[in-house]
Amino acid sequence: MSWLDANLGRIGDLALTHLWLSVLPVVLGLLVAVPVGWWAQRHPRLGGVLLGSGSILYTLPSLPLLTIIPVILGTSILDPLNVVVVLSLYAVALLLRTAADAFAQLPREVVDAADATGHSTWQRALRVELPLAGPVLLAGVRVVSVSTVSLVTVGALIGVSNLGSLFTEGFQRNYTFEIVTGLVAVVLLALLLDGLWVLLGRLLLPWARTERSAA
Amino acid sequence: MSDNVFVGAGQWLTDSAHWSGTDGVPARLLEHLGYTVLTVVIAAAIALPLGLWIGHTGRLRGLAVALTGSLRALPTLGLLTLVVLWVGIGLTGPILALVVLSVPPLLAGAYAGLESVDRHTIDAARGLGFTEWQVLTRVEIPLALPLIVGGFRSAVLQVVSTATVAAYIGLGGLGTYLIEGVQIRDYPMTLAGSLVVVVLALVLDAGFALAQRSAARS
């Protein structure tokens, strides 16, 4: 326990770094994937190519990608930016499919009603399609968020500090407790972020929780 | 510096010295594939019967969903290092960890595959006098095959990726070039190793895409 006492401050710092290394890619991924997914769903032919390349991106293993990206960007291999870029690519790859599916499965009669009541294309996209796609997008974001928190730890192997550093240090010092601490911290962080996404969903999508009354 | 690294990686890959011996690319590739096959076979022996049972009976479905979901939160590097400290250096620890990580996609593929089969088709099969076993083997599994193959696809790619990370705990395989390269700052070797892994992943994924398509057609 004395190790934990002595290292509490450092674990806190690592957790903070880990937090922004996890949140940034998910937010960036969402910002890119939603408009592109919306567009892809309206242009099936080119959109299909786009979605296909997204899914290929997702098959690329994380550690190799973490070493290839700095060579392409010209950044130092130790730069945390590499982790953000790689994880953002994954987030885009996954959320692009989610977003395209979310927009494609909107009830036809509601979209039709939006047209019939005189929404312009933009008004329909922002006021009708985006909020209605919200629940599916949120489910996708939750999946991406959890796996991103877990993937950040791989960055420790190329020297980017985060909670994963507790694994490499614990391994080198043959200290099981440090690894277990890291595991618990990572899982807690994933749960915390998931809770925040759920909360955000309740605030932004209050209608999604209403029960259908007997008609 | 980036151009130099690319040139260096090119030179590394075209150097015949790196294509023979126990540390050569073919040997490492075989090692990597060997671990992948071993892991996925063991994982499939556990996950497929379980997943088919869950999908056929509908029992324990909530548990399976929660399990596969929460395993996603478990960082692979943490699991790998922990298992090695517990079980000791050698093959058992890393393979155990890799099996744990590849069970969820296989399980999900199996039960989601069976769930995707139209209930009316299954009712019709029962109505025609199929036994439960015949319903499973002649109706559900053939119709679920694309999703079951999809489960294998995710599991294999997951293991190929994680086995690279496992080089850190001494598993060997293609990840060795990456881990050693970073440690001794031989970035051309790291990049060369990374490119080989990427090509391997793309080839395997393309193979599975074809398999899935033919499973859907049959």
Next chain:
Amino acid sequence: MIEFRSVSKTFADGTTAVRDFSLVLPSRTTTVFVGSSGCGKTTLLRMVNRLVEPSSGQVLIDDVDVATRNPVELRRSIGYVMQHAGLLPHRRVVDNVAVPLRLAGVGRSEATSRALAALETVGLDPALARRYPRQLSGGQQQRVGVARGLVADPNILLMDEPFGAVDPIVRDDLQQELLRLQRELDKTIVFVTHDIDEAFLLGDQVVILRRGGEVAQVGTPAEILADPADDFVRTFVGLDKARRTLHVEERAGARIVVDGDGRPAGVLGPA
């Protein structure tokens, strides 16, 4: 006044929904397009607010070709009520009704109060205004749909099988409500249905269509019943069935109306 001038529509897949259709729909009357599925009645309706563009011919509102008008602005000037109400599930009932006003740039508080007034007009309990659409019954949702169609006080109201998905008792209610509203509001209503009884109940002018948007007969309900154009119309309006072929019999001093099967249908009173 709405006018169709030799309008045709062939869809991209080659099916012809409407062929050379011409008709005048007088202002402040209800015109009902009636026919079985595939007769092009919904296509005709959707041409009025440019949800469908004719392949040839023109649709005019008060002598202005709708093709010359901006489709979004055109739709905002016309009320539209559809079969499954088409309410936005993420907006509360009152906000759903306010949508056309908000799109027209009306401020939030004025839009809300006008929406509440529209809900009252269609006979909906104000307590339901703060609910989400899926918390309402099918009939209630349909009333909300009608309120949304009326809220911006458009001259024209398009109704696409608005009561097709509710049970018969509720449908009866909604039909009577619409008749009452039309007496008060005097809109130009274009109504689409596959139910001939609904068409005869609501329509000042009834247009019976056959496959491919061909007109079988146009007229008032009485004209059609008195002089059906051909066997298709005769069968479609049910003149070959017992319940439409009535005669009067004297029974115990009263004049009883009896149908073709001899079943009493009602009493004949003084005209």
